[in-house]
Amino acid sequence: MAGVDAARARAHAVLRVRGLAVAAAALPAAVAVVLLAGRATGRLGAPGSPDAAAWDAARWAACAVAAATLLLGAAVAAVLTRARPPQTPSVAVREREAPELHRLIRDLAARMEVPAPSAIALTPDCDSWLEDAGTPAPGPPLPHLPGRRPEPPAPVLVIGSPFLWWMRVPELRALLAPVVAGTAASADPDIAAARRFVRGLDAASATVRRGRGGPPSGTPSLLRLLHRAALAVLDRITRTLLRACRGHAAELERAVAAWASEQALAVDYGLRIAAQEQVGLAYAGWDRLLTRVALPAWRIACLPTHLNAGVVAALTELSRRDRLAEGFERRLGDRPACDLLEEPGSVDEAVSLLAARLFHGVPRDAGKGARGWGRVGWEEYPAAVVDRIWRSQAAALHAAVDRTAPGGPAGPGRGPDAVRRPPRRTRPGTGPGARGGRGARDDAAAGTGPTLARVLERLRAGDADRLAAELAPRPGRASDGAGGSGEPGGSGGPSGAWEPAGQPEPGQALLPVPPRTGRDLLADHVAAMVCCAAVDTAGAVPGLDWLDGPALLVRGTRRTDLAAPVVRAVEQGDDGPLRDWLDAVGVRLEKPVRLA
DSSP states (O other), X not given: OHHHHHHHHHHHHHHHHHHHHHHHHHHHHHHHHHHHHHHHHTSSSOTTSTTHHHHHHHHHHHHHHHHHHHHHHXXXXXXXXXXXXXXXXXXXXXXXXXXXXXXHHHHHHHHHTOOOOSEEEEESSSOEEEEOOSSOOSSSOOOOOTTSOOOOOOOEEEEEHHHHHHSBHHHHHHHHHHHHHTHHXXXXXXXXXXXXXXXXXXXXXXXXXXXXXXXXXXXOHHHHHHHHHHHHHHHHHHHHHHHHHHHHHHHHHHHHXXXXXXXXXXXXXHHHHHHHHHHHHHHHHHHHIIIIIIHXXXXXXXXXXXXXXXXXXXXXXXXXXXXXXXXXXXGGGSOBGGGGSSOHHHHHHHHHHHHHHHHTEEETTOOSSSTTOEEEOTTTHIIIIIHHHHHHHHHHHHHHHHHTSTTOOOSTTTSTTSOOOOOXXXXXXXXXXXXXXXXXXXXXXXXXXXXXXXXXXXXXXXXXXXXXXXXXXXXXXXXXXXXOOSSTTOOOSOOTTEEEXXXXXXXXXXXXXXXXXXXXXXXXXXXXXXXXXXXXXXXXXXXEEXXXXXXXXXXXXXXXXXXXXXXXXXXXXXXXXXXXXXXXXXXXXXXXXXXX
16 A cells, blocks of 8 residues: 555655645735734724834735735636646547456456546547546436535546557457556546646646737737736746656656556466557558558558558567567457457548648648548458559659759759649559550650650769759748659658648647658659569559558568669669569560559
């Protein structure tokens, strides 16, 4: 019970800080009341006494200070009351959608003799925690004894969705035991009050920072000055209280974690050690899936609809490749935890949409649903995402070759500093770069068609820097969605039709992948051009590697040896190894490539 006592002691310390703040706000008013009462009873500054004038001045000063202090305290209290801590974006899992999951959590709470969570939600993250319920449960309030504080509502259990798909049912139960045990601390009135005070201060500080933008335009200067001064005072007070509570709040959470661990010792302790190993594996697979597979699709407005099913495939592939993961694949014969859901596919779609909005962004013209996204299944991913990215990059490279050609036109829109327009979209089989088209034959005969031979000639001539400068993003230039992820077909920065999102609403992106620039960007485009030529002339097909993203399949085998000759051609102008690679695959250099 050491954890219980330590947690309550720290909670009392936080509440003492709150009490001191309230006392400091009420002290001037108490002094003013005493002075006024002394005046009314004639004990302090009675009329006609020699010191009556001095006591009257003291009373007026105390009343003024008390009024200002009470006004300031009321403002701080109003900010604390109205401030709402941020809620983690999540997908609620109601009991009718997952009765077995809710039953498992209730049984787990009963075994540890702690309150059950009030609700369950899923989030696209490799973590699980308890979060305060945003709104009280529907229905009449629960009765409580007079003179006693009502118990706070039970928190919401937030589960990382990759855990639900990758872990087996016993592993999930063992992993969630310490988390569910934390509801006992949330039910303690003192600990709950201390947590509410600290989170309210944190939310109030964030509210004050957001208000520093100033009042609406057109506000008189005097009001602007008062607004700025009030925010400065409120910010100083909230920061002071946060500094006073910081150490106690941190120790409180450590004590609560120790308390929860003590309570969960009797529940699947040995299995929990094995489940913790799966947490690291799940995190690695989820990170690779998001950055290498999902992010390229999001950048071209495609939404993979079953990310959690994809992470199972990614982790299975990782267990095959990594010797440290040997034996993990045998677990797949056990019942997965996602079977606790009535409709895993529908939940997976909702979590996948939330992941796209949370980690990447939303189209500016899209609402809160999936409008603006093109839904893509995993079987459609190579053709809908990989091939499209490659051909967009090939089109950008062909345009750069045209603009930087020796003796080429340098009129408006042709110079290297001009704003590049995105390539015009054409249907497959049409346009100047189509296979067998008359325009393609004419361009090839004139030496201006989108052929790989032209690109290699420019690289051998030492024009890599000019091409890289032409491909580099510049302000005002429309993005072609071809940045690079280090693999052939990696996509670049988000196009102009997108806004990043730190929440389900537009905000700051949570997957900040720096765009590739310089010769790295040129190497990505050259690799994409090679892949397009291999698909068009050598019978290769675009593919998907669960851990590395877009892949080139030649006669059913993934080719991983393309990067080295491409980098050598870009960096050193030596296209000999790349030509040998192309000859071995059977790529025809003079054949026009079909562009986007």
